[in-house]
Amino acid sequence: MALSPAQRKSVYLTIPAYDEGQVIRETLQPLLAAGYSVVVVDDGSSDDTYAQLAGLGLHRLRHPFNLGQGAALQTAVSYALGQGADYIVHFDADGQHDAAGIDDLLAPLLAGDADVVLGSRFLREADWLAVPRERRILLKLAVVVNGLLTGLWLSDAHNGARAFTREAASKIMLRENGFAHATEITQQIRQQRLRYIEHPTRIRYTDYSQFKGQKASNAVNILIDLLIRRFIR
């Protein structure tokens, strides 16, 4: 299914970017060519990410200093809602998501079958076979932690591709600045009783995305963030 150009304009892709100068233009070009509205928040990068965004025909925002992926994502979403977006799609800056899959991600929202669509790389065999083995184990552990903490059992808890209706996106407010926002989103989907479905997505694992992506050791940080969050305030 393909969306009309007018529909695509009303879809805002919200993209947090931190030190992605090397790949950001490459990631964005197919998105802009497809006619989506694109919001990029440069999260206080130390490289030339912000300059790379110039003249591309997108919404360009910048945090004065690095605040974290969750914070940048929330800034992008708040801004997009202010611009009158009908649909919000979370998208990663490192080029690991497939631009051609965005319309499919949105289909259940347009059909009125769900408020939120969550990407999952564990619904199709070909997708999860593409995931490096160690990563697969880590992701499945994340699914268990996420399920225990939120009561929502997803097949893929840390997939960056998500689509929201305007109403759903405005009900979610991320306070977790770091990488724990994936669990926070799940939590709020449950609290706000949003209708969600999972949709298969393909993730491209390049050397770059592997290098830039979350390290296994970071899983410990996320876990501690989540536990502290759960018990303090």
Added chain:
Amino acid sequence: MTAIQIILFLALGLAALIYMRNLRPRLVGRVAFFVVLAAGLVMVARPDWANAVAHFFGVGRGADLVTYLGLSGSALLWLATYSRQRELEEKLTELSRQLAILEAEKPNSAKK
């Protein structure tokens, strides 16, 4: 008066001075500070009183009681500080967010 008493009195006096000069917390903080300070002065001046209080609470020595209270107090302070820091971070994030949104560059706006 023993040497250690003089050192401890000076340390407490210095803490009080720094506190009054540099930190202006809320009333609860001030009251708590002066209660702890007074307790400290008494314990330094009359170690035998500290022992008596310790016995009352079922602790062998005054020094042990001070250690236990000190550790629990530090833990509470740490948590309060953490919570306060979290709050500040959230405010800072919100401020940065509003600034970023205010200064956002739209697709059709002129390049700077």
